[in-house]
Amino acid sequence: MSNGILCPQRDQPVGLPPKAERDNQEHDHRVEQHTKEAVVGVFTFTPTWVIQDVIVYLFAIVTTLFIVKHEKHPASVILEFVCFVLLYAAVFENFATLMGLYGYGR
Numbered sequence: 001m002s003n004g005i006l007c008p009q010r011d012q013p014v015g016l017p018p019k020a021e022r023d024n025q026e027h028d029h030r031v032e033q034h035t036k037e038a039v040v041g042v043f044t045f046t047p048t049w050v051i052q053d054v055i056v057y058l059f060a061i062v063t064t065l066f067i068v069k070h071e072k073h074p075a076s077v078i079l080e081f082v083c084f085v086l087l088y089a090a091v092f093e094n095f096a097t098l099m100g101l102y103g104y105g106r
Helices: 018-040 047-070 074-098
Strands: 002-006 013-015
Touching: 047 074
Parallel strands: none
Antiparallel strands: 002 013
């Protein structure tokens, strides 16, 4: 791989020194690999997040079952519950984005 400089005597590209050429090839490989990961997508498995999600899902199931057993009109209460959760999540994400604590695609 050349650096684009022409040799005045031969009008041919002048190569980089062996170590610089090797470093340049490694850099190209890392950039190519990073680009491939960006296209394919990288799945990050974080056990803490999975545990937190499971706890939240269990809490939601328990709350829903409690509402169904103890409320006179469970459908309207469940609807209020779902709407509150979605509104809370939207407000949290918008506020965190404005504060620079959260960003889409990062």
